[in-house]
Amino acid sequence: MPPILELHGVTKRFPGVLANDHIDLTLNQGEILALLGENGAGKTTLMNILYGLYHPDEGQIVVRGQPAKLTSPQDAIALGIGMVHQHFMLVPVFTVAENVMLGVEEQRYGVLDRQSVARHITEISSQYGLLVNPNLYVKDLGVGIQQRVEIIKLLYRHADILILDEPTAVLTPQEADDLFQVLRNLKAQGKSIIFITHKLREVLAIADRITVLRGGKVVGTAEPAKTNSAELARMMVGREVILSVNKKPAQPGEVVMAVEDLNVLDDRKNLTVQGVSFQVHAGEVLGVAGVQGNGQTELVEALTGLRPAAAGQVSVAGHDTTAATPRAIAELGVGHVPEDRQADGLVLSYPVEDNLVLNEYYRAPFAHGIVLDERAIEAAAVTRAKEYDVRTPSILVPVSNLSGGNQQKVIVAREFSRPLKLLIASQPTRGLDVGSIEYIHNRIMAKRDEGTAVLLVSNELDEILSLSDRIAIMYKGKIIDTLPAAGATKEALGLLMAGVHSRDELAVQLQVEAGLAEPPTPAEVKAA
Amino acid sequence: MAELTVAPKPAAPPSAPPAAAAAAPSALQRVLDALTVPVLSVLTAMIVGAVIIAISDDAVLAALPHALTNPLSLLGAIWNAVWLAYSSLLSGALGSPRDIVSALASGNSAAIIKAVNPLSESLVTSAPYIFAGLAVALGFRAGLFNIGAEGQIFAGALASAYVGYAITGLPWIIHLPLALLAGAAAGAIAGAIPGYLKAKTGAHEVITTIMLNYMIFNLSDWLLNGPMKAKGGNPRSPEIESSAYLPVLFNGLRIHWGFIIALVMAGLVYWFLWKTTLGFELRMVGVNPRAAKYAGVNITRNIVLAMALSGALAGLAGANELLGVNHYMANAFSPGYGFDSIALALLGKSHPLGVVLAALLFGVLRSGATRMQTIANVPVDIISIIQALIIAFIAAPAIVRWIYRVRAARTTEREVFTRGWGG
Numbered sequence: 015m016p017p018i019l020e021l022h023g024v025t026k027r028f029p030g031v032l033a034n035d036h037i038d039l040t041l042n043q044g045e046i047l048a049l050l051g052e053n054g055a056g057k058t059t060l061m062n063i064l065y066g067l068y069h070p071d072e073g074q075i076v077v078r079g080q081p082a083k084l085t086s087p088q089d090a091i092a093l094g095i096g097m098v099h100q101h102f103m104l105v106p107v108f109t110v111a112e113n114v115m116l117g118v119e120e121q122r123y124g125v126l127d128r129q130s131v132a133r134h135i136t137e138i139s140s141q142y143g144l145l146v147n148p149n150l151y152v153k154d155l156g157v158g159i160q161q162r163v164e165i166i167k168l169l170y171r172h173a174d175i176l177i178l179d180e181p182t183a184v185l186t187p188q189e190a191d192d193l194f195q196v197l198r199n200l201k202a203q204g205k206s207i208i209f210i211t212h213k214l215r216e217v218l219a220i221a222d223r224i225t226v227l228r229g230g231k232v233v234g235t236a237e238p239a240k241t242n243s244a245e246l247a248r249m250m251v252g253r254e255v256i257l258s259v260n261k262k263p264a265q266p267g268e269v270v271m272a273v274e275d276l277n278v279l280d281d282r283k284n285l286t287v288q289g290v291s292f293q294v295h296a297g298e299v300l301g302v303a304g305v306q307g308n309g310q311t312e313l314v315e316a317l318t319g320l321r322p323a324a325a326g327q328v329s330v331a332g333h334d335t336t337a338a339t340p341r342a343i344a345e346l347g348v349g350h351v352p353e354d355r356q357a358d359g360l361v362l363s364y365p366v367e368d369n370l371v372l373n374e375y376y377r378a379p380f381a382h383g384i385v386l387d388e389r390a391i392e393a394a395a396v397t398r399a400k401e402y403d404v405r406t407p408s409i410l411v412p413v414s415n416l417s418g419g420n421q422q423k424v425i426v427a428r429e430f431s432r433p434l435k436l437l438i439a440s441q442p443t444r445g446l447d448v449g450s451i452e453y454i455h456n457r458i459m460a461k462r463d464e465g466t467a468v469l470l471v472s473n474e475l476d477e478i479l480s481l482s483d484r485i486a487i488m489y490k491g492k493i494i495d496t497l498p499a500a501g502a503t504k505e506a507l508g509l510l511m512a513g514v515h516s517r518d519e520l521a522v523q524l525q526v527e528a529g530l531a532e533p534p535t536p537a538e539v540k541a542a
Numbered sequence: 543m544a545e546l547t548v549a550p551k552p553a554a555p556p557s558a559p560p561a562a563a564a565a566a567p568s569a570l571q572r573v574l575d576a577l578t579v580p581v582l583s584v585l586t587a588m589i590v591g592a593v594i595i596a597i598s599d600d601a602v603l604a605a606l607p608h609a610l611t612n613p614l615s616l617l618g619a620i621w622n623a624v625w626l627a628y629s630s631l632l633s634g635a636l637g638s639p640r641d642i643v644s645a646l647a648s649g650n651s652a653a654i655i656k657a658v659n660p661l662s663e664s665l666v667t668s669a670p671y672i673f674a675g676l677a678v679a680l681g682f683r684a685g686l687f688n689i690g691a692e693g694q695i696f697a698g699a700l701a702s703a704y705v706g707y708a709i710t711g712l713p714w715i716i717h718l719p720l721a722l723l724a725g726a727a728a729g730a731i732a733g734a735i736p737g738y739l740k741a742k743t744g745a746h747e748v749i750t751t752i753m754l755n756y757m758i759f760n761l762s763d764w765l766l767n768g769p770m771k772a773k774g775g776n777p778r779s780p781e782i783e784s785s786a787y788l789p790v791l792f793n794g795l796r797i798h799w800g801f802i803i804a805l806v807m808a809g810l811v812y813w814f815l816w817k818t819t820l821g822f823e824l825r826m827v828g829v830n831p832r833a834a835k836y837a838g839v840n841i842t843r844n845i846v847l848a849m850a851l852s853g854a855l856a857g858l859a860g861a862n863e864l865l866g867v868n869h870y871m872a873n874a875f876s877p878g879y880g881f882d883s884i885a886l887a888l889l890g891k892s893h894p895l896g897v898v899l900a901a902l903l904f905g906v907l908r909s910g911a912t913r914m915q916t917i918a919n920v921p922v923d924i925i926s927i928i929q930a931l932i933i934a935f936i937a938a939p940a941i942v943r944w945i946y947r948v949r950a951a952r953t954t955e956r957e958v959f960t961r962g963w964g965g
Contacts, residue, residue, distance in 0.1 A: 320835060341838025350836070358836045363829050368822070372837045376819045384818045 016079055018043040018206050019064075019095075019175055024073030026059055033059040035230040036073070041175065046197060046207045048217040051227035052250055052447030057210045058100075060227070061177050064208075065097045066090040077175075096173030098164040100180040106153035111135060113152055114167050138169045143199045147529025156527045157305070158189040165196065176200065177208045182216060186305050187475060187508035188520060194220045212250070212448070214243040226250055251448050262463060264483040267296035270436045270467035271317070276326035278309070278316045285324070286312040288491040294436065299458070299468040301482030301499070303475060305511050309491035310471050311353060314440045317469075318350045319343045320358075331435050344373055349429035353440040353471075355418075359425045362414040366406050367395035369413045369424050374432070394431075402427035403453065419450030426454060430461065437461055440471045455481060475504055475511075489513040580889050580896070582942045583935035584903065591928040592624040595920055599623035627918040634913025635664045635906040655794040660909070662795040666867060668905025670695070670876075672804035673859035674883030675890060675897035676811050677729075677852045681747075682892040683815060684848035685828035690736060690751030691856040692880025693758035694729040698857025699864045700762055701728035703871035704770065706782025706864070717785040722803075722861050729857015730850040732758060737849025741842040747849065755880075759873075766873060778872040788866035800866035807855065808894040814851075815894075824848050856880065877908075885933040904929065 019041040026034040034056045041047050051057045062068045064075065066084035075082045077093050084090050090097075104113050111131045120127040120134075132148040139145050144162045152160060161181060168176055178197075182190040197207055197220060211217060217224055217238070224236045226249040234249045271294040278287035286309045294300045304310055315321035317328055319340040328336045330346050344350070352358040360369050371380050371391050379390040395409045404423045406416055413424060422442065429437070439458060443451040458481060462468050472478050478485055479499065486496040487510040495510055514520045525531035596602050602623055605616040637660035645657035674691050681688035688694075702725035709717065736750035763777070772780040788798045815821035826834040827844045835841060859879060868875055886904060890896025907929070911922040935942050 318836075339838065339840075340836060344838055352836060357830070358832050361826050361830045361833045361837075364826070372833075375822055376838075381819045384820050386817055386819055386822060388817075 015043060017041055018078055020074075020076040021060075021064070022074045022076070024060065024063060024070045024075065026056075026063060026068060027071050032230050034063070034070070037227075037230075037232055039225060039232070041206050041208060043206050044201055044204055045222040046201055046209055046220055048221035048224045049208055049210045049227065050212065050214070050217050050224055050246060050250060052212055052449070055227040055250070056230040057227055058179060061097060061179060061208070061210060064090065064177065065095060091171050091173070094172060094174040095177065096168030096171060096175070097177040098161070098168065098179065098181060100183055102160055102164055104152045104160060104163060107151065109149055109151055110146055110155075110163050110166075111148040113163060114148075114170050118171060134170065135166060138166055142169060142203065143196055144169075145525075145528050145530055150529045157184045157307075158186075158192065158524075159528050161185070161193065162196070162528075165200075174204070175206050175208070177210070179210045180212075181209070182211070182213065184306055184473075186511045187504050188512060190216065192524075214246050217246065218243065228252060247448055261459060261481075264298045264462070266298040266483070267465060269293045270296050270331055271469065272327075272329050273317070274327045276313070276316060276328065277324040278312045278321060279324050280312050286491050287316065290326075290488075290491075290493050292486055292493060292496065294467040294469050296435070296467045297462060297465045298483045299462050299470055299481050301478040301485045302469065302471040302488055302493075303478045303485055303507055303511060304473070304488035306473050308488045310440070310473075310488055313488070314350075314353065314438060314471055317438060318348070347433060347435035349432075349434045349437045351422075351425055351429055351437070351439040351442045353444070355421055355425055356414075360413050360421060363412050365410045366399065366404070366413045366416065366424060367391055367409040370395040370398050370409070370428050373428060398427040398431050399424075402430070402457075419446045422446060422450060422454065426457060430457065434461065434466045436467045436469065438469045438471070441473065442470070443472075443474070443477060451477075475507055478507075479504070487511055576891060576896075579939045579942055580891065580900075580936065582946055583889070583932050583939075586935055586942060586945065587928045587931035588628075590931055591924055592628070594924060594927060595627045595918075596620045596623050598920075623918070627914055627920045627924075630917040631907070631910035631914040633910070634660060634917075635910030636661050652794075655792075659795060660913075662792075662797040664902075664905045664909040665801050666796050666798070666905075667909045668901045669798075669801040669804045669866070670859040670863050670879045671883060671886055671901035671904050672801075672808060672898055673855050673862055674879045675886035675901050676807060676894060677855035677859070678883045678887035679890060679892040679894070679897050680811060680815075680855065681848060681852040682887055683828050684824045684844065685831070686737070686740070686845065686848055686852070687748050688733065688751060688849065688852045688856075689748055689884065690732060690754050690853070690880075691859075691883050692876065692878065693751070693755035694732040694853040694856035695860035695863075695876055695880050696758050696762050697728040697732040697853075698725035698860030699871055699875060700765060700770070700860075701725050701857070702786075702861035702864050703779045703782060706786035707780045707870075710783055712783075712785055714785040714787070714789075717783065718788065718865070721782070721786045721865055722858065725857045725861025725864070726854040727857070729860065730854040733853020733856070734846055734850040737846040740849075741845040762871075762873060766871065770871070772870070776872070779870050781870045782865065786865055787869065788862065796867065798866040800862035803858075804862065805898065807858070808898050811855075812894040820847070856883075859883075882929060885929055885936070888936045889932060 017040040019039075021037055021039040023036045023038065024034055025032070025036050037056075037060060039060075049057050049060070059068065063070050064084070066087045066089050069085065075084060077095070082089070082093055084093070105116070108116070111128055114135055115131045120130050122130075135146075135148045144166055146155075146159055146162050146166070152163065155163070165176070181193060185193060197209070200207060209217075209221060221238055224238065224241070224246065225232060226234045226236070226246065228250060236246065236249075273293070274291050276287055276290045277285060280286040288309075290313060292300065302310060302313070312321060316323045319335070319338050319342070323336050326336070327334065330343065330348055333346060335343050335346065356362060361372065368375070368391070371394060374380055375386065375391070380387055380394070392409065398404075399406065399409055402423050404416070404427060405420050413421060416424065426442075437458070442454055442458070446454070455477070458468060458470070470478065470481055479502065482499045484496060485499050485502055485507065486493045487507065488494070489511065490513060494513065509515060509517070509520060512520055512523065514523055522531070522534060526533045599619070601619040602616070605612070605619040609616045637657055641657040645653040674695060677691050677694070678688050702721040705721040705724040706717075709720070712720070732754060736745075736747045736754060739745040739750050740747045766777040766779060770779045772778055788800045790796060790798045791802075815825060823834065823839045824844050824847065826837065826839060827841055827848070831841060834844075860876070863875060864871055882904060886897060886900045889903075890898070890900040907925050911925045914920050914924075915922050
């Protein structure tokens with residue numbers, strides 16, 4: 015049977031960069047193809063071309079044996095191609111049904127026909143196992159359920175070829191398993207799926223075939239049965255990559271940071287961090303695990319002085335820092351690698367050299383009084399960039415020119431270049447390629463072995479398991495458990511990240527979230 | 543140290559980020575990129591101005607009905623009208639090149655003065671624009687929209703006038719700096735108030751500065767009709783002491799030291815913004831307040847400082863006019879410098895050098911306008927139209943780019959004009 019989708023020599027150029035270099039790709043009907051590659055390898059560009067958002071400079075796209083000209087997403091949808099983007103395109107204040115029918119509304123005498131849409135959705139739901147209550151507002155749904163709505167949107171528009179861009183980025187391990195089950199259902203019903211990711215294990219778990227992109231080119235294809243993580247990583251990066259960090263046993267010393275009963279409010283005055291208490295010792299890594307949106311962001315902001323604490327106490331090296339300014343906290347020897355490197359950690363329009371001294375520009379040797387010492391800044395910047403392997407054409411270009419990995423290295427270089435008692439690293443490898451992840455993990459371990467206390471906040475369970483000595487799990491603003499890392503399993507952590515302690519509890523919770531069951535009464539919870 | 547068991551990396555980065563592979567544009571290229579939209583905006587505004595001049599000219603209107611049978615006479619009439627208007631604008635602003643050259647050749651000082659006078663007048667007109675443009679530009683650099691420049695100019699003029707006439711018996715070396723300082727201080731206070739309100743309560747500076755403007759105008763009215771009123775019927779202040787004058791540079795010409803001080807200020811603003819820690823922080827607050835907070839910058843202090851410095855510069859604009867040109871204060875002393883300076887700062891891309899060039903341009907336009915009205919019978923309001931068009935084109939660069947099919951260069955620093963309305 016001929017492939018349902020073929021790309022021949024697809025090429026796309028942007029000013030200064032060849033994003034896709036004569037790419038050949040085939041997708042067979044009823045298969046799951048994984049598109050694997052680091053950030054910047056060209057995966058999303060290629061899929062945007064397939065979805066009609068970009069026009070290729072060269073090359074041909076053949077859909078079901080016919081050459082196709084895709085000038086806009088409408089053309090793609092008409093051909094049965096649908097895409098679920100990494101950042102969902104849902105309207106939070108609309109219901110599920112309204113979101114699904116947006117753009118292809120069904121009408122009855124000029125009035126929106128919500129009933130038939132809801133019926134249609136229920137049919138799709140039961141056919142493909144994507145259960146959800148069509149009348150719920152999207153903003154009230156969990157991320158995993160929102161993703162189901164995105165997939166339903168595609169099926170509602172009769173998509174046969176589904177493209178999923180980094181779908182597990184925001185899911186717990188259990189939610190990812192559920193998604194894979196859904197994908198297998200779709201496959202069984204004849205759908206063809208392209209799955210974009212940089213996560214090696216997932217690719218081996220779900221894909222029928224794997225195509226690896228690097229630097230805009232296809233560097234190889236593989237079948238999961240015949241390959242392994244190490245080989246795939248080598249294809250993605252171009253060299254041998256060690257996937258786990260060699261960790262010496264921790265030698266924890268005295269308490270460096272003590273948090274007691276911390277309460278923090280978010281921008282909408284909701285209590286996002288409730289009664290959190292923990293301690294971080296010198297020479298150990300405390301990992302805070304949890305799915306995005308359970309209070310981790312606000313917790314780190316409160317600890318670093320960027321957000322006021324509503325109640326509780328924070329102390330660093332014996333000093334009370336509950337109400338301290340960010341600069342005062344930094345001067346106590348606290349380094350902070352922020353979650354959102356472009357919004358918080360860097361001034362994008364400033365040159366690389368200025369960003370490399372962003373935390374110390376105001377004192378000697380970088381300034382004398384109020385006058386900046388440009389030569390000292392330049393010298394320090396050159397040294398730091400070299401030592402931390404920041405790849406940049408020059409330190410004078412705006413830091414926005416650098417790739418995500420190198421931007422993160424700028425932040426790491428800056429924070430690590432002074433004596434640190436405590437390092438707070440929040441999502442330190444988000445959006446980075448395997449090579450940069452490896453580098454930053456090694457640097458963090460090095461600091462920990464030097465005796466720095468490390469607080470690692472991350473949504474990536476692999477990262478937490480790999481680096482932490484102790485693991486605290488955050489769920490809905492509380493630390494619901496703290497375990498030693500030795501012996502912690504992904505299964506157990508995944509359940510805790512969803513706020514439950516067993517698989518049965520999880521099943522019930524998912525039903526509740528999807529609007530298909532009432533929350534259990536306290537008596538029922540106790541009985542379980 | 544954790545063991546770093548990594549195989550040796552190859553010499554060249556295997557997955558070099560595409561963006562870093564693009565070479566940083568050369569300095570010349572960046573200057574040209576920066577100049578494109580402003581120059582084209584001015585050009586387009588002048589073209590539209592020419593159209594307006596043409597269609598309001600009698601000769602053109604007379605030739606219009608015969609456009610199809612005698613197109614040449616129509617084109618000739620249009621050309622005459624526009625040429626007369628713009629050439630008299632230029633000669634009114636800069637003087638006629640022939641006269642200047644022959645005067646210089648003759649060496650007759652009276653002739654030289656007469657020939658160079660228009661140029662001197664243009665520079666006199668430019669000086670307050672430089673100060674006010676720097677004021678607004680400094681505000682923009684901190685992410686603040688200082689519409690209060692006009693009020694701050696008034697405040698500066700009132701304060702320097704008061705120091706100028708109320709204090710007597712001081713030598714100029716003390717009196718003049720004191721008067722200038724008073725002008726700057728008054729402007730700084732007028733700027734700091736909205737700055738403080740924004741920092742502490744989030745009250746948007748666009749609203750508070752406009753309101754404060756009206757307060758200052760009315761205050762000025764009352765002062766000039768009351769406590770600061772000179773003897774006689776008109777609402778104006780007494781003449782200032784000559785020891786408070788900004789001296790002229792050459793006898794016979796009105797250009798005075800205020801112009802030089804303005805240029806010095808431009809240099810100071812450049813040094814402040816790019817060579818000091820305060821400027822480093824201020825620009826950070828303008829470009830990315832979140833990162834500034836993360837880097838430990840005191841946002842409140844920087845907002846107040848930025849508005850105060852901006853106000854001080856605007857206050858100096860007022861002091862400049864008062865001490866260098868008018869020598870007394872009356873309510874009509876400012877033809878809207880403060881509002882024009884917003885266009886100026888935009889045209890000059892909030893950079894001191896750009897502001898100076900834009901101020902010189904505006905000075906030329908305003909100065910030449912009177913001669914254009916006398917000789918070519920074109921009302922001076924056409925200049926306001928041209929200035930307004932310049933603002934419109936600068937504020938929406940896409941229009942100019944679309945007209946001339948110029949691709950947008952990848953700008954390094956995106957200009958932020960203001961934030962605070964849900965942003």
